[in-house]
Amino acid sequence: MTDLSQLSNQQIRLARRPVGTPTGDDWQQTTEPVQAPPAGGLVVKTLALSLDPAMRGWMNEGKSYIAPVGIGEVMRAGGIGRVLASSHPKFAVGDLVSGMLGVQAYAGLTAEQAGRAGLEKIDTRMGSVTQWLNVLGMPGMTAYFGLLDVGQPRPGDTVVVSGAAGAVGQTVGQLARIKGCRVVGIAGGRAKCDWVVGELGFDACIDYKAGNVRAGLKEHCPKGVDIYFDNVGGDILDEVLARLAMHARIVICGAISQYNNTAPVQGPRNYLSLLVHRARMQGMVVFDYAERFPQAVAELAGYLKDGRMKSREDVVRGLENFPEALNRLFTGENFGKLVLQVADEVTGSR
Amino acid sequence: MTDLSQLSNQQIRLARRPVGTPTGDDWQQTTEPVQAPPAGGLVVKTLALSLDPAMRGWMNEGKSYIAPVGIGEVMRAGGIGRVLASSHPKFAVGDLVSGMLGVQAYAGLTAEQAGRAGLEKIDTRMGSVTQWLNVLGMPGMTAYFGLLDVGQPRPGDTVVVSGAAGAVGQTVGQLARIKGCRVVGIAGGRAKCDWVVGELGFDACIDYKAGNVRAGLKEHCPKGVDIYFDNVGGDILDEVLARLAMHARIVICGAISQYNNTAPVQGPRNYLSLLVHRARMQGMVVFDYAERFPQAVAELAGYLKDGRMKSREDVVRGLENFPEALNRLFTGENFGKLVLQVADEVTGSR
Structure with a gap:
């Protein structure tokens, strides 16, 4: 088991609500020690994060389909990670998982938080880590x-x-x-x-x-x-x-x-x-369709396997590059699904 | 049978395409002799016409859900009339009919035109003439x-x-x-x-x-x-x-x-x-729902009969007042369904 006390958790937090295109001042980079997992919970090491246009909406105040990210909170983001420590009955050390990990190097989650984050094990025989943020995500x-x-x-x-x-x-x-x-x-x-x-x-x-x-x-x-x-x-x-x-x-x-x-x-x-x-x-x-995700993943993974469907991911490296990387979505600079690689252990694009 | 040769047909035609709110110059008032009905056709005396916001769209050029009224043509309008002369198998002299009669005192229609005008007999036991232009129209x-x-x-x-x-x-x-x-x-x-x-x-x-x-x-x-x-x-x-x-x-x-x-x-x-x-x-x-109109008319007539539904029509008199009357729709001056009474024989709104 990894010695968590040796790890420090790099995070990106929302510093203020952006006006127009987000700038560097809208973000705050913080570092925290990684804590032991709460009882029944787990610690996940972030491997890659999904950067999506919808994130811009989460930064705004006001009623929408999901609550806004609070000022000072770690920015919300979906991602893929590996379980480093766990006393959660569903997840074991070494499992690859997908869910709302946030823009941070490590996510410590109670069982309840894991549920809210939509944490699920993923199977890389169905698609690569980056494909799990794209076609299968x-x-x-x-x-x-x-x-x-x-x-x-x-x-x-x-x-x-x-x-x-x-x-x-x-x-x-x-x-x-x-x-x-x-x-x-x-x-x-x-x-x-x-x-x-x-x-x-x-x-x-x-x-x-x-x-x-x-x-x-x-x-x-x-x-x-x-x-x-x-x-x-x-x-x-x-x-x-x-x-x-x-x-x-x-x-x-x-x-x-x-x-x-x-x-x-x-x-x-x-x-x-x-x-x-x-x-x-x-x-x-x-x-709204969460209950039917497994059926859709199975169908799409089949198309990836038989070659009827391809995918392309545009991978940017380094958690600290999150602010600039996000803005590439709005200029259209990204070519394919934009992914932020946070740790070295990432299966490449197809 | 009415002596048609004694009748003259007052008409309102579209003189040009309006820019913004229609003005008097956008219309042309014409008078024609009433002709004997074509073989298999009929002549209908207009009793009342329906004035509707959609008519403004029919006056514009360009693709829409229905062809625009041509310059120089009698303005399109739905109405209720009485059959004055007929060799059409479906309609007899004296029948009350609804359909696209146009803004004119008399409509002479071939069988084919009667079909395109959606001509149908109406039953005033189900509702008054003006209600047939409103709830039942x-x-x-x-x-x-x-x-x-x-x-x-x-x-x-x-x-x-x-x-x-x-x-x-x-x-x-x-x-x-x-x-x-x-x-x-x-x-x-x-x-x-x-x-x-x-x-x-x-x-x-x-x-x-x-x-x-x-x-x-x-x-x-x-x-x-x-x-x-x-x-x-x-x-x-x-x-x-x-x-x-x-x-x-x-x-x-x-x-x-x-x-x-x-x-x-x-x-x-x-x-x-x-x-x-x-x-x-x-x-x-x-x-699009024309085939199901009879079912809807029957249901709505039932509500009128049992008092669960009421109606209100705002009746303006005189074909020549069509241009001003139409504009009342856009100022919101009308109170209830706007009807243009063209002939004296109209059952009033209750």
């Missing part, structure tokens, strides 16, 4: 239930997904293709577009940084858009609204274009297209 | 299918409806109450609010002209809004979005606040509330 679950439960794809449907090379988008598009849909991605830059078409098998991808989303949608969705899986909001949502097919479904997963706004959110001006096309726009939060 | 059908099929009310739900004293709103609210919901209206002015609460049995009504919609929603919807039936769009839609209950349903029926805009439509800035509350916003067009 929250982004994959979001893609799976958002597309299948909310979007309700039928073979032949035209599915458009924004943030196509990102964590959620890559799985949405590949899953839609597997379900027999025609898939059009929207991504920033030629490299991402080439990858989702060439590697992931999307039917087309529109490079929004190159310009004309409207013309691209017209060219690649001649019969209109049956499902739009929206990760970005803003102008792109409006362009897709203008191209809906009858009875279209829009899955509202996020609106990354709006998260650092200091002005009010840009509402979709073309929302009356919902009326014209008898269409619906529906929001979803992945945590 | 398109507004009632819109309320019925929008609330029940799209909104899917459950007993105990809190239902909010804007334009509460208007044609669609009055039926939405009463029907929701009959289905066991708590009903909160939003209307302009004390008189309308008093009427929907005192006469129609709404649980509360917020006077948006008096000010604070936000405070009113907070007071009257303490558990949030389960169903919002939206006839108005704009700021009110945003206020309701900010008060949604989990899994709320927003029925997008119209957006009268936006129809005369010369600026772009105001998109709902609070649309991410759909995500937070796992809610959906869905558009509907009443024509």
Whole structure:
């Protein structure tokens, strides 16, 4: 058993509520001794953390689908870790686990905290550690239930997904293709577009940084858009609204274009297209589907195994680089699911 | 049989596409001789016409759920008429009919045109002529299918409806109450609010002209809004979005606040509330439910008969007053379903 008293826990805490894009001053780096696990609890060494657009929302005050991170608290983050010490009946030393570990090198959890953190053992025969933060983790679950439960794809449907090379988008598009849909991605830059078409098998991808989303949608969705899986909001949502097919479904997963706004959110001006096309726009939060995660993980792991699905993770190293790494999501610099590698022991991307 | 050659057909045609609120110059009044009915067709004398917010949309160019009215064409309008002459197998002289008669004193229709106009006999034992343009007509059908099929009310739900004293709103609210919901209206002015609460049995009504919609929603919807039936769009839609209950349903029926805009439509800035509350916003067009109209008419007529439902129509007289009358919808001057009485033979509102 590791001598915990030798370890020091590096942490990143929320120092204040950011206005617009978070800056270094919004964070505080702290160090604490690692404590012995509480009775019935455990200590987990963080291996890798998931960096997600939703984290920006958790930093804001106000009612949302989850309580905000408090000022002075360790920043909330999902991650993968290895159990260093445990008197929890479900977890043994050496187990690999996923859950809300927080932006820190070690997480000490009571049994009750482990439950709230959604701690579960993971099996790296189903996917690598980074894939467990991507296709087999929250982004994959979001893609799976958002597309299948909310979007309700039928073979032949035209599915458009924004943030196509990102964590959620890559799985949405590949899953839609597997379900027999025609898939059009929207991504920033030629490299991402080439990858989702060439590697992931999307039917087309529109490079929004190159310009004309409207013309691209017209060219690649001649019969209109049956499902739009929206990760970005803003102008792109409006362009897709203008191209809906009858009875279209829009899955509202996020609106990354709006998260650092200091002005009010840009509402979709073309929302009356919902009326014209008898269409619906529906929001979803992945945590609602927790009971069905195992079924989704099994299905997606099968696709990874048989090669019908690929994944790409963009790995940044070092807990101290968390603040800068997080901001790469909002500039679109990341290419693939953004992962912060916290300890050396991480199975690489595919 | 009436001597048709003695009749002249007064008509109102669309002279040009309005910019903003329609003005007198956007209309052209014409007079034509009434022709003998085409073989297999009929001539209908218009008794009353339905004036609806949707008509403003029909005057605009561009793709919508229905083709725009062409420049120079008789303005499209639904109405009730009496058959003056007929060689149509389904209609006999003297029958009362409803359908798209247009803003004209007489409609001459081929069998094919009668089909496209949705011509159907009406039974005034089920409701008065004006009620056949209201509860038993398109507004009632819109309320019925929008609330029940799209909104899917459950007993105990809190239902909010804007334009509460208007044609669609009055039926939405009463029907929701009959289905066991708590009903909160939003209307302009004390008189309308008093009427929907005192006469129609709404649980509360917020006077948006008096000010604070936000405070009113907070007071009257303490558990949030389960169903919002939206006839108005704009700021009110945003206020309701900010008060949604989990899994709320927003029925997008119209957006009268936006129809005369010369600026772009105001998109709902609070649309991410759909995500937070796992809610959906869905558009509907009443024509999609045509096959089920008889079932809805029978149910609503039953409520009128047993007194569980009331109706109010605001009747303006004279075809030539159509342009001014239509604009009353956009100022909110009408109180109840706006009807244009074209001929003297009209059963009045009770």
